[in-house]
Amino acid sequence: MKRFVMKGNICYSNENRELCIVENGYTVCENGICVGVFEELPECYQTFPCYDYTDKLIIPGFADLHVHAPQYSFRGLGMDLELLDWLNTHTFVEEAKYQDLAYAEKAYDIFAEDMQKSATTRACVFGTIHNEATLLLMEKLENAGIKGFVGKVNMDRNSPDYLCEVSPEKAAEDTEKWIQEAEKFENIKPILTPRFIPTCSDELMEKLSALQKKYDLPMQSHLSENFGEIQWVQELCPDTAFYGEAYDKYGMFGNGCPTIMAHCVHSTEEEIQLMKKNQVFIAHCPESNTNLSSGVAPVRKYLELGMKIGLGSDVAAGSSLSMFKAMAMAIQCSKLRWRLADQELAPLKVEEVFYLATRGGGEFFGKVGAFEKGYEFDAVVLDDSNLRHPQELGVKERLERMIYLADDRNVIAKFVNGNGFLRDKDGIKRTFFGGNQ
Amino acid sequence: MKRFVMKGNICYSNENRELCIVENGYTVCENGICVGVFEELPECYQTFPCYDYTDKLIIPGFADLHVHAPQYSFRGLGMDLELLDWLNTHTFVEEAKYQDLAYAEKAYDIFAEDMQKSATTRACVFGTIHNEATLLLMEKLENAGIKGFVGKVNMDRNSPDYLCEVSPEKAAEDTEKWIQEAEKFENIKPILTPRFIPTCSDELMEKLSALQKKYDLPMQSHLSENFGEIQWVQELCPDTAFYGEAYDKYGMFGNGCPTIMAHCVHSTEEEIQLMKKNQVFIAHCPESNTNLSSGVAPVRKYLELGMKIGLGSDVAAGSSLSMFKAMAMAIQCSKLRWRLADQELAPLKVEEVFYLATRGGGEFFGKVGAFEKGYEFDAVVLDDSNLRHPQELGVKERLERMIYLADDRNVIAKFVNGNGFLRDKDGIKRTFFGGNQ
Known part of the structure; x- marks a missing residue:
C-alpha cells in the first residue's frame, strides 16, 4: 500500500486553468492516487508517513x-x-x-x-x-x-x-x-x-x-x-x-x-x-x-x-x-x-x-496532472534556493521564476503514480522507491 | 608577469565572422595579452606554465x-x-x-x-x-x-x-x-x-x-x-x-x-x-x-x-x-x-x-573577444562532458551544442585579461588568482 503525505507549497491548475496554491499545505497519496489537498492535515491521514518539504514547491509532474x-x-x-x-x-x-x-x-x-x-x-x-x-x-x-x-x-x-x-x-x-x-x-x-x-x-x-x-x-x-x-x-x-x-x-x-x-x-x-x-x-x-x-x-x-x-x-x-x-x-x-x-x-x-x-x-x-481527488499521484518537488534573491517572494512568483530559470538541479524529488525518486546527498544520482516506506 | 600557455580545443571568430578552431592547440598569454594560437607550441613558450585543458573547449569570454x-x-x-x-x-x-x-x-x-x-x-x-x-x-x-x-x-x-x-x-x-x-x-x-x-x-x-x-x-x-x-x-x-x-x-x-x-x-x-x-x-x-x-x-x-x-x-x-x-x-x-x-x-x-x-x-x-595576437587574454574553458552522447562529435558540433545547452556548470575556468578563476573541487566556488603561478 503506497500511502503517504507530502507537505510543502502545493501548486496545480484547476480545470479553468487557474493556478491553485496551498502554502505549506498537505497532499495525500493512497495506492498511487491523490486523495486531495489540505490546508490542515485531516486526522485520518496523520498516521501516514510524511515527506516534509516545508517551504519547497510541490507541483504535478x-x-x-x-x-x-x-x-x-x-x-x-x-x-x-x-x-x-x-x-x-x-x-x-x-x-x-x-x-x-x-x-x-x-x-x-x-x-x-x-x-x-x-x-x-x-x-x-x-x-x-x-x-x-x-x-x-x-x-x-x-x-x-x-x-x-x-x-x-x-x-x-x-x-x-x-x-x-x-x-x-x-x-x-x-x-x-x-x-x-x-x-x-x-x-x-x-x-x-x-x-x-x-x-x-x-x-x-x-x-x-x-x-x-x-x-x-x-x-x-x-x-x-x-x-x-x-x-x-x-x-x-x-x-x-x-x-x-x-x-x-x-x-x-x-x-x-x-x-x-x-x-x-x-x-x-x-x-x-x-x-x-x-x-x-x-x-x-x-x-x-x-x-x-x-x-x-x-x-x-x-x-x-x-x-x-x-x-x-x-x-x-x-x-x-x-x-x-x-x-x-x-x-x-x-x-x-x-x-x-x-x-x-x-x-x-x-x-x-x-x-x-x-x-x-x-x-x-487519464486523470493526471493535478492534485485533485482521484488523480494519479504525480508530483515533483522543486528546491529553488540556488536562485537567490534579496527580497521576499511569494509562492506564485517562485513558480513563475521556475518556468524561466529552473533546470534539473532544482528537481529534488519526483513521484510517478505514487512511486518516488529522491535526489541523493551527492545531488546527482537518484534512488527509486515505492511510496510505502 | 602573467605568462602562461593554455592547451585545448580553441574556438574563436575571425574578423570575417568565420569560426576558427584549433583542435588541442595552444594559446599563450603574456602580460594579460594573447600572443596567438598555435597547433604546435613554439619553443620560446615551452618554459611557460601550461594549463592543460586537453579535449575541453576554450573560447573567448x-x-x-x-x-x-x-x-x-x-x-x-x-x-x-x-x-x-x-x-x-x-x-x-x-x-x-x-x-x-x-x-x-x-x-x-x-x-x-x-x-x-x-x-x-x-x-x-x-x-x-x-x-x-x-x-x-x-x-x-x-x-x-x-x-x-x-x-x-x-x-x-x-x-x-x-x-x-x-x-x-x-x-x-x-x-x-x-x-x-x-x-x-x-x-x-x-x-x-x-x-x-x-x-x-x-x-x-x-x-x-x-x-x-x-x-x-x-x-x-x-x-x-x-x-x-x-x-x-x-x-x-x-x-x-x-x-x-x-x-x-x-x-x-x-x-x-x-x-x-x-x-x-x-x-x-x-x-x-x-x-x-x-x-x-x-x-x-x-x-x-x-x-x-x-x-x-x-x-x-x-x-x-x-x-x-x-x-x-x-x-x-x-x-x-x-x-x-x-x-x-x-x-x-x-x-x-x-x-x-x-x-x-x-x-x-x-x-x-x-x-x-x-x-x-x-x-x-578594445581588442577583446578573440585569440589573436595583441588581444586582451579573455578565455573561458567549457567542460561539456555532462551532456552525454553516444556518437563521436567534432569540436564545432560541441560548440554548437553549448549554445543551446550550456549553463554555469559547464564553465570550469575563466580568464579575464590574463587573470584567472578556477572551479573548486566542490564544483561551485571559485578561487581567484593572477596568471603567473
Whole structure:
C-alpha cells in the first residue's frame, strides 16, 4: 500500500486553468492516487508517513506529449534547416543507427537517465522503425520510473533505403510483433506511430488502422508543421481537403482512437474543427517550431475553442527535454506571434502554460496532472534556493521564476503514480522507491 | 608577469565572422595579452606554465553589452507587460530599493557572484540613480574579476517621485561626484547612463554631454525598443526626425563618444545610417525583446551593413545572465522574424551569434573577444562532458551544442585579461588568482 503525505507549497491548475496554491499545505497519496489537498492535515491521514518539504514547491509532474528518443543524441545540433531538409540531412541518418542494438543501448541509457532527472513524469515517445531498439527504449523508460507511451515508428515510402520498412506487409507484421512483445511492460505502453503521411503509404495506413482496432491502441503522429510538408501531403493525397483528413480517412484521427498530433502550426479551419470534434490532442512544441522555422501555433485559439492540448519538447528539433523550457518558449513564441503576425490572439500567460504542461497534457494519460481527488499521484518537488534573491517572494512568483530559470538541479524529488525518486546527498544520482516506506 | 600557455580545443571568430578552431592547440598569454594560437607550441613558450585543458573547449569570454544589475533580483518575474507598463509596475519599484545600501549589498552580492560563475568576462552594466549603491556594485564586480563599465542611471522626468533625480543640476552634481569616486577602480570604469530620452530632460542631457566631454566617458542608453516608447519620444522631441537624433543633438550618439544603444528593434533607415556613420554599438537583446513583446531587431541587416553590434542579456527583461541563452535566442528570434514577418533577412547562424557574443561585443572594450595576437587574454574553458552522447562529435558540433545547452556548470575556468578563476573541487566556488603561478 503506497500511502503517504507530502507537505510543502502545493501548486496545480484547476480545470479553468487557474493556478491553485496551498502554502505549506498537505497532499495525500493512497495506492498511487491523490486523495486531495489540505490546508490542515485531516486526522485520518496523520498516521501516514510524511515527506516534509516545508517551504519547497510541490507541483504535478509534467507531461511531454511529443519527444523523439533516438534524436536526443543530436540535441542542440544542426538546426539551420527547415523540416524536410532537416529530416534527410540529420534525422534519418541518426535514426538508422538504432539498427545496432549496442548503439541503441548507449543512446537510450542517456535518454532514460536524463528523463529521470527531469521534472517530466509522463511522456509520449517516438522510437525508430526498429523493433528491438524500441523494446529496449521501453524497458529503460520503465526502469526509469516514467509512465507513458512509446511508438515503434512506421515509414515505408519517401524514406532513405537505410531507414525504410520494406513493404506495408512486413511493416504491419513487425508492428504486431512489437505490440505483442511490449505487453510485458507495466508502465510503458505501445502507441501506433506512423511517422507522418509523406512516409506512410496508403496500404501501410490501412494495416495500421486494422492493428489499431485489433489492439485498441492510441496513436501519435505529426500534423501541419511546415508549409513544404503541408504542400507535399496535398500532392500525395489529392483526394483530401486538408492534411488531417489523410489520417482521418483511416479512422486514425481521434474519435475513439486516442490521438496526439504534434505541431498543428498551420492547421486550416476545417482541420481545427475536425480535431475539436474528434478530441484529438495537440502537442504544442514551441522550441521545435522555432528551431525549424516552422512558425508559431495559434495556441490561444485552441484554448478558447476548448480543444485538448499540451506541450511537447520535440527533441531534437527542440534542444532540451526540459518542460520548463517548453513552458517559457510557449509564452515567448506567443508574444512574437502577437507582435509580428497576429494581434488577434493575446500572448499566453504563466497560468496557461503551466496548465498545458501539467493538466492539459496530463489528460491524455487519464486523470493526471493535478492534485485533485482521484488523480494519479504525480508530483515533483522543486528546491529553488540556488536562485537567490534579496527580497521576499511569494509562492506564485517562485513558480513563475521556475518556468524561466529552473533546470534539473532544482528537481529534488519526483513521484510517478505514487512511486518516488529522491535526489541523493551527492545531488546527482537518484534512488527509486515505492511510496510505502 | 602573467605568462602562461593554455592547451585545448580553441574556438574563436575571425574578423570575417568565420569560426576558427584549433583542435588541442595552444594559446599563450603574456602580460594579460594573447600572443596567438598555435597547433604546435613554439619553443620560446615551452618554459611557460601550461594549463592543460586537453579535449575541453576554450573560447573567448563573452561580452554582455546590456544588463541591469538591480533588476537581477526579479529575473524571470512579471513579464506579462510591454515596456512602459513593465517599467512602472515592476522595475522602478525595485530600483528604488537601492537607496537602502543594506539591500543593495545583498542584491549586488548575488549579481556579482552569478556574473563570476557565468562565461561573461566583459559587461556594460546599468546601476540605479543612487551613487552609493552604484559604487558598491562597481566594487563587487571588480572583486568578481569582471572588466567593463557600470553606469549610475540618470532620470529626472516622467519617473515616479521615489525614483527621480530632483533637478538637472543635482543630477549632474551627483553624477560628477560619482565619476570622481569611481576613479579608484581598476577594471570597472564609469559610463554615462541617461536611462532613455523619456526620463531625461533637455537640461539633464546638456549637462551629461558636458560631463562626457570633460571626463571623456563612453555612454549607454536605450533606443527604438518599443512602439509606445518611440511614439512618446516623438511627442517629447518634436524637433527630431527620429529617436536617435534626441541623443545625437547632445553629441551623445557615437562619433567620438563611444556609445552603446540597446535594442534598435524598430530603427528607421535614417537612424540606422546615423548609427553606422557614428559607429554606435548596438546591443541586441533577443530575450528581452521577446519577453516584453517588443519585436525582433533586423540583426542580419546590421551585420550586412558592417555596423558595430554585440549581444546583451538585458536582465531583467531578459531572464538570465547566460550569454549562451542570448546566442540561442538570437538565432531563434531571427527564425521567427523570418518566418512571420520578413523573408528578406535570412535567420542568423551559429557562427554569427558566436561572433556577436565574443568579438562583436568585445570590440567595445578594445581588442577583446578573440585569440589573436595583441588581444586582451579573455578565455573561458567549457567542460561539456555532462551532456552525454553516444556518437563521436567534432569540436564545432560541441560548440554548437553549448549554445543551446550550456549553463554555469559547464564553465570550469575563466580568464579575464590574463587573470584567472578556477572551479573548486566542490564544483561551485571559485578561487581567484593572477596568471603567473
